[in-house]
Amino acid sequence: xNTYKRRKIASKLMCAAAFLCAFLTLVPLISxxxxxxxxxxxxxxxxxxxxxxxxxxxxxxxxxxxxVGTLILIGLSCLWAIPLGIIGGIFLSEFGNNKLGxxxxxxxxxxxxxxxxVIGIFAYTLFVLPMKSFSAISGAFALGMIMIPTIMRTTEExxxxxxxxxxxxxxxxxxxxxxxxxxxxxRTALPGILTGILLAIARIAGETAPLLFTAFGNRFWHxxxxxxxxxxxxxxxVYAISPFDDWRRQAWAGAFVLIVIIFLISFISRFVIGLxxxxxxxx
Amino acid sequence: xxxxxxxxxxxxxxxxxxxxxxxxKLLLINGAGATFPYPLYSKWFYExxxxxxxxxxxxxxxxxxxxxxxxLAQTVDFGASDGPMTDEQLKQAPGELLHxxxxxxxxxxxxxxxxxxxxxxxxxxxxxxxxxxxxxxxNDPRIAKDNPGVNLPGxxxxxxxxxxxxGTTNIFTDYLSSVSDDWKTRVGKGTSVNWPVxxxxxxxxxxxxxxxxxxxxxxxxxxxxxVKNNLPASDIKNKSGxxxxxxxxxxxxxxxxxxxxxxxDFRVSLVNPDGADAYPISGLTWILVYxxxxxxxxxxxxxxxxxxxxxxxxKYSTDLLYAPLPESIVKQVQEKLKQINY
Amino acid sequence: xxxxxxxxxxxxxxxxxxxxxxxxxVLLVFSMACRSMPAIRKFGxxxxxxxxxxxxxxxxxxxxxxxxTVVSSALALLIAVxxxxxxxVYLAELAPxxxxxxxxxxxxxxAAIPSVVYGLWGIFALAPFLRGSIQPFLSKYFGFLPIFQGxxxxxxxxxxxIILSIMIIPTISSISREVFLxxxxxxxxxxxxxxxxxxxxxxxxxxxxxxxxxxxxxxxxxGRALGETMAVTMVIxxxxxxxxxxxxxxxxxxSVIANEFTEATGNLYLSALVEIGLILFFVTLVVNIIAxxxxxxVSGKVKGEIRE
Numbered sequence: 001x002n003t004y005k006r007r008k009i010a011s012k013l014m015c016a017a018a019f020l021c022a023f024l025t026l027v028p029l030i031s032x033x034x035x036x037x038x039x040x041x042x043x044x045x046x047x048x049x050x051x052x053x054x055x056x057x058x059x060x061x062x063x064x065x066x067x068v069g070t071l072i073l074i075g076l077s078c079l080w081a082i083p084l085g086i087i088g089g090i091f092l093s094e095f096g097n098n099k100l101g102x103x104x105x106x107x108x109x110x111x112x113x114x115x116x117x118v119i120g121i122f123a124y125t126l127f128v129l130p131m132k133s134f135s136a137i138s139g140a141f142a143l144g145m146i147m148i149p150t151i152m153r154t155t156e157e158x159x160x161x162x163x164x165x166x167x168x169x170x171x172x173x174x175x176x177x178x179x180x181x182x183x184x185x186x187r188t189a190l191p192g193i194l195t196g197i198l199l200a201i202a203r204i205a206g207e208t209a210p211l212l213f214t215a216f217g218n219r220f221w222h223x224x225x226x227x228x229x230x231x232x233x234x235x236x237x238v239y240a241i242s243p244f245d246d247w248r249r250q251a252w253a254g255a256f257v258l259i260v261i262i263f264l265i266s267f268i269s270r271f272v273i274g275l276x277x278x279x280x281x282x283x
Numbered sequence: 284x285x286x287x288x289x290x291x292x293x294x295x296x297x298x299x300x301x302x303x304x305x306x307x308k309l310l311l312i313n314g315a316g317a318t319f320p321y322p323l324y325s326k327w328f329y330e331x332x333x334x335x336x337x338x339x340x341x342x343x344x345x346x347x348x349x350x351x352x353x354x355l356a357q358t359v360d361f362g363a364s365d366g367p368m369t370d371e372q373l374k375q376a377p378g379e380l381l382h383x384x385x386x387x388x389x390x391x392x393x394x395x396x397x398x399x400x401x402x403x404x405x406x407x408x409x410x411x412x413x414x415x416x417x418x419x420x421x422n423d424p425r426i427a428k429d430n431p432g433v434n435l436p437g438x439x440x441x442x443x444x445x446x447x448x449x450g451t452t453n454i455f456t457d458y459l460s461s462v463s464d465d466w467k468t469r470v471g472k473g474t475s476v477n478w479p480v481x482x483x484x485x486x487x488x489x490x491x492x493x494x495x496x497x498x499x500x501x502x503x504x505x506x507x508x509x510v511k512n513n514l515p516a517s518d519i520k521n522k523s524g525x526x527x528x529x530x531x532x533x534x535x536x537x538x539x540x541x542x543x544x545x546x547x548d549f550r551v552s553l554v555n556p557d558g559a560d561a562y563p564i565s566g567l568t569w570i571l572v573y574x575x576x577x578x579x580x581x582x583x584x585x586x587x588x589x590x591x592x593x594x595x596x597x598k599y600s601t602d603l604l605y606a607p608l609p610e611s612i613v614k615q616v617q618e619k620l621k622q623i624n625y
Numbered sequence: 626x627x628x629x630x631x632x633x634x635x636x637x638x639x640x641x642x643x644x645x646x647x648x649x650x651v652l653l654v655f656s657m658a659c660r661s662m663p664a665i666r667k668f669g670x671x672x673x674x675x676x677x678x679x680x681x682x683x684x685x686x687x688x689x690x691x692x693x694t695v696v697s698s699a700l701a702l703l704i705a706v707x708x709x710x711x712x713x714v715y716l717a718e719l720a721p722x723x724x725x726x727x728x729x730x731x732x733x734x735x736a737a738i739p740s741v742v743y744g745l746w747g748i749f750a751l752a753p754f755l756r757g758s759i760q761p762f763l764s765k766y767f768g769f770l771p772i773f774q775g776x777x778x779x780x781x782x783x784x785x786x787i788i789l790s791i792m793i794i795p796t797i798s799s800i801s802r803e804v805f806l807x808x809x810x811x812x813x814x815x816x817x818x819x820x821x822x823x824x825x826x827x828x829x830x831x832x833x834x835x836x837x838x839x840x841x842x843x844x845x846x847x848g849r850a851l852g853e854t855m856a857v858t859m860v861i862x863x864x865x866x867x868x869x870x871x872x873x874x875x876x877x878x879x880s881v882i883a884n885e886f887t888e889a890t891g892n893l894y895l896s897a898l899v900e901i902g903l904i905l906f907f908v909t910l911v912v913n914i915i916a917x918x919x920x921x922x923v924s925g926k927v928k929g930e931i932r933e
Contacts, residue, residue: 011824015719021711022720022728025798028791029735032746055325056511088646091639100640107647113913114653115852117879118902121886122653125660132357133313148646176628178635206739209854209879213887216315219325220339223311228341233741237855240745241484243491243512248749255742266737315887348888352895372890439776446863448680448888470681474890477679482778482874483863485884496753497778 040256043249048257053219053235056244063254065221069136069230070261072222073215074201076140081147082197086186088148089155089193094181096156105156112149119145120210128214136222136229139215143207147200154196158189191272198269202262208233232258310338312581312588316350316363317450318486319505320386320568323603324363327596331588334595338584344486348448348474354380354571360581362571365450366457366474367550379574381623382549383589383616386597387538387606389529389565390454391516393509394501395494396421396436404429404518404526407563411463413501414442415470416480421499429520436499443493443502446483448474454566455503458554503564506534507604521563522555533562534606542609549619565606575624582625589620654906661900663893672900678865678881680889685897687904689865693782693875694905697857698850700786700871705794706843710832712794713801718827729802736795744859747788752779752860755787760872775870778862783871785861789853793846800845804838805831841919848912852905854879878905 051062088108092101119142127138162185170180186193208231211217216228217238232254239251321344328340345353347364354362355376365388373380392410394403405413409425412418418425422435445452456472470476482500484493487508494502495512506529509516518526527533540556553566570589576582593616597607608616664672668685675686716729756779763773808831816826832839862874863884878901889895 007822007825011822014824014827015715018711018715018719021708022715022732025708025712025732025735025791025794029731031750032738032742035746035750036742055329056322057326058329084642084646087639087642091643095636095639096643100644104643104647107650109913109917110910111646111650113848113852113909114650115854115879115905115909117852117854117882118657118906119653121882121899121902122656124886125656126652128358129356134358145649152646174628176635177632181635202737206741208739208741209883212883216313217343218311218341219328220309220311220341223309227311228313228343233739233855236741236745237859240741240748240859241486241492242488243495243508244488251745255745258739259742262737262739263734346888348885348890351890352888355890375892441776441778446884448885448890473681475680475885475888477677477681478864481864482780483876483884485858485863492748493780496748496780497756 036252036255036259039249039252040259043253044256048250048253052221056247059246061246061250063230063232063235063250063257065218066230066232066235066254067257069215069218069222070205070232070258073136073139073143073211073229073231074205076136076225077143077147077204078197078201079144080140081144081200082151084144085148085151085197085200086155086193088152089159090181090186092152092156093159094177105153108149108152111145112153115209116142116146116207117209117212120213123210123214131226133226134214134216134228136215136225136227139211139229139231142210142214143204146204146207146210147197150200150203151193151196154199155189155193158192158196159185161192162188195269195272198265198272202265202269205262205265206233206258208237232261310580310584311341312338312361312584313341313343313359314350314361314363314570315343315345315353315359316571317347317365317568318344318488319347319365319388319390319449319451319454320363320605321487322507322511323386323600323605326599326603327592330599331591331596334591335584335587338588340588344488346445346447346474346486347450347453350450350571351474352448354573357577360578361585363569364474364571365566365568366453367552367569368571376573378577380571381574381619382569382571383619384549384567384569384608384612385592386600386608387534387553387565387567388604389506389534389537389562389606390451390458390503391506391509391529391564392501392503392519393491393494393514393516395498395514397498398436399433399515401430401433402515402517402528403433404520406520407458407462410519411459411466413440414444414459414479414481415463415465416442429526438499441497441500442478442481443484443490443497443500444478444481445475445486445490447485447489449486450474450566450568451487451503451505452476454554455564457552457566458564461555506530510604519563521559521561522557523559525559527560527562529562529564531601531604531606533560534565535609537561537563537565538567538606538612539609542611545612545615547615549616572623574622579625582623586620586623586625590617593617593620654903657899657903657906661896661903664896664900667893668897672897673904676865676867680891680894683891683893685894687878687897687901689867690876690878690881690901691904692867693861693865694851694877694879694908697782697785697789697861697875697877698847700782701789701793701850702843702847704787704790705797705846708790709794709797709801709842709846710839712798713805714827714831716798717802717805718831719823729799732798733795735791736799740792740853740856741859743788743792743856747784747856747860748780751788752784755779755784759783764872771869772871775868775872777872778874780860780862780874781872782861782868782875785857785875785877786871788856788860789850792853792856793849796849797842797846800842801835801839804835804842807838808834837919841916841921844912844916844919848909848916851912852879852909854883858883878902 047060048062054061123138123142218228218230222229236254239247350362350364353359453474460467460472484490490502491508494500536558537556540558600607676688756777760777767773812830816830858880864874865876
């Protein structure tokens with residue numbers, strides 16, 4: 001009986017420990033959010049969204065160009081990473097059950113694990129040195145490379161979830177495999193693929209390391225894609241390590257805006273997942 | 284669902300258009316380098332935008348090492364450094380590079396001792412031994428000897444230094460090498476060195492930030508960074524044996540000491556000068572440009588800006604605690620600017 | 626016949642696109658290998674085992690950075706693994722359903738916070754807190770251990786390890802939870818039927834069964850910790866030195882690249898930095914391969930048994 005009691009107590013203790021772990025993790029979460037919200041909201045004002053950065057000591061500086069810059073970088077990265085990722089995913093699911101497919105799949109997984117700073121070095125060598133200028137393009141190249149594996153693998157998974165019967169039915173009707181894949185299979189899997197894309201965007205929106213020596217930062221509105229461009233995470237980093245109180249306040253405001261942007265994207269993607277999982281029963 | 288995808292595609296496309304086809308094009312000139320003169324440069328570029336509305340100067344303070352590296356790789360239109368380039372580096376350059384002195388500044392030894400009301404004084408050998416890690420406590424007898432009557436705390440000294448390639452480091456280590464043989468042989472001078480002790484911070488901002496955050500810390504930053512952050516700037520004993528407070532006047536005294544013996548390429552060190560009032564840890568800061576500008580339009584604008592900075596721009600120096608260049612040097616620089624081809 | 630032609634073209638086009646991704650990765654390795662050649666030639670294997678990082682004399686050794694990366698990641702795992710397993714057990718086995726959803730959502734929010742924001746929080750909230758209360762406490766009661774000796778800087782190895790652990794907890798806990806959920810219910814029921822307590826059933830039936838998958842999750846977390854750059858750069862103190870104390874400032878491979886890459890003046894200096902990048906690439910490559918293999922093994926095993 002005694003051992004049974006001891007076992008019972010041990011069981012209760014371990015379960016309590018598990019509970020504690022789960023709720024302990026909320027402490028840093030609440031702390032981070034508390035700081036970002038309290039300090040961020042306190043330093044946000046209209047100037048922050050409309051003005052360019054000002055020199056130290058000049059009041060009224062903002063990060064308007066960095067916010068726009070981040071959106072442009074995201075857009076540019078999507079422009080090449082989404083097509084490449086989706087088509088790569090189609091290859092993996094439709095023609096990828098062979099050695100070549102395994103190689104591509106493996107490479108995508110490797111790329112997914114490559115530290116972003118290493119991708120930054122690559123983009124610097126490939127774009128910045130030959131073009132002799134830091135540029136938005138090089139930044140978007142680095143960010144896109146980070147997006148590709150996520151998009152590729154989710155596309156593959158989503159396409160594989162489309163029932164075989166659907167494909168066979170279409171093919172039996174004499175529709176080409178190309179049409180079948182694009183208009184039927186891809187269309188069915190679209191919500192899942194979108195989720196993957198949004199997750200990839202949420203990941204790159206906050207990336208700083210690869211932008212240090214590609215997008216480089218700009219204190220003005222960007223003029224062309226072959227010139228340096230400002231980015232919100234980069235500006236936050238520069239301001240965070242500065243000793244000027246005004247800049248540090250702006251760093252918090254920037255962090256607040258960045259987190260809002262990323263969470264909006266995450267929430268949209270959650271919404272998309274929600275629709276996707278409900279759709280079979282509602283149809 | 285499809286709408287959302289179209290939305291993403293549309294946003295991407297719009298951003299692409301926004302990127303390529305902006306209505307009125309301003310010329311953007313990119314520069315990078317020294318953090319030491321950054322407060323002054325950002326003021327200059329802010330004011331110069333009112334003088335010439337057709338051009339924007341984007342300056343990123345990535346460190347002097349970065350300024351040299353990026354101008355060598357030609358990824359920026361001009362570089363900036365507070366350490367002169369070595370002959371070897373100049374040889375690597377794809378064209379002839381000119382050093383244009385812009386202003387002079389002082390590097391101060393700053394610290395964080397909240398209870399200390401009096402500003403501390405240091406002899407050169409004490410500074411060297413603190414940064415060598417030989418003096419470990421604030422109440423070390425050698426520090427006490429320089430500061431009679433000051434009640435020093437007993438805590439440990441936390442050394443803060445630059446983690447990036449830096450002209451400020453170059454000036455500081457140049458100074459330490461000139462006053463301490465041990466420093467010269469063990470560490471040497473350069474834009475980044477192998478520090479015997481301490482924490483690394485990125486940029487003058489980073490070091491000032493580290494010192495501000497850590498009680499008991501000591502670090503070296505440009506004068507303006509110390510004053511702007513309400514950090515103390517200690518008095519340093521100069522060659523004549525006087526303890527000198529870093530200031531615009533004492534820095535100017537250091538520059539004047541060299542004004543008559545300025546080499547034609549302006550690559551000169553100001554540390555440990557002769558004058559009785561001269562602050563010993565000061566230096567010039569340069570903008571690095573190619574003599575033969577690869578881009579005609581940009582080249583013209585850069586030279587115009589440099590001319591403005593050497594004349595009208597100098598009046599902004601004192602407010603930001605930099606020492607304006609003396610007349611004689613400005614004249615020499617104006618002559619030099621005529622050599623730039625565009 | 627037209628259909629056949631279109632399909633052939635379709636297949637070829639997708640193949641080419643997919644292969645271009647492979648080509649990109651190959652190019653990445655190739656270009657980095659080329660750039661790091663001068664350093665590899667000059668220092669050879671010594672690069673990995675010497676600790677001097679002296680840009681003035683152009684002597685470079687990566688050991689302090691490798692040490693910093695390894696120790697900070699190990700520290701992160703030490704904290705994150707038990708906590709994540711606790712979370713996963715709670716979410717998969719114990720939590721009432723009305724807590725499950727919101728709690729797992731909140732923990733996944735941690736993964737969405739960008740690393741530069743972690744760094745900002747680290748500088749202004751975590752480091753002062755550690756310096757003011759945790760480090761004095763550790764030094765007072767555990768100061769006999771060399772790892773808790775020395776000056777309190779606030780920033781340093783300990784701070785970096787803690788930040789990293791917070792960052793990888795969502796990765797490890799969510800994958801572990803999935804793995805736990807994949808364990809067939811019959812396993813638990815069997816254990817309970819034999820008279821096991823709730824915890825014993827979890828330990829024997831679930832944890833034992835899911836071990837390879839959990840290992841995979843841990844190693845994926847490790848992969849993320851090894852390559853993390855910004856948050857670590859902002860709180861680790863940036864000092865290339867090997868110290869026994871966790872309070873001491875340190876430096877990691879990723880942060881030395883972030884700090885010095887744009888500023889390396891000499892060719893050899895730049896080459897040494899690229900070589901560090903290359904080492905980092907291969908380390909994460911190996912780690913990821915191991916992780917994939919383990920996760921794949923358990924998911925394959927589970928699927929197999931469900932089919933039976």
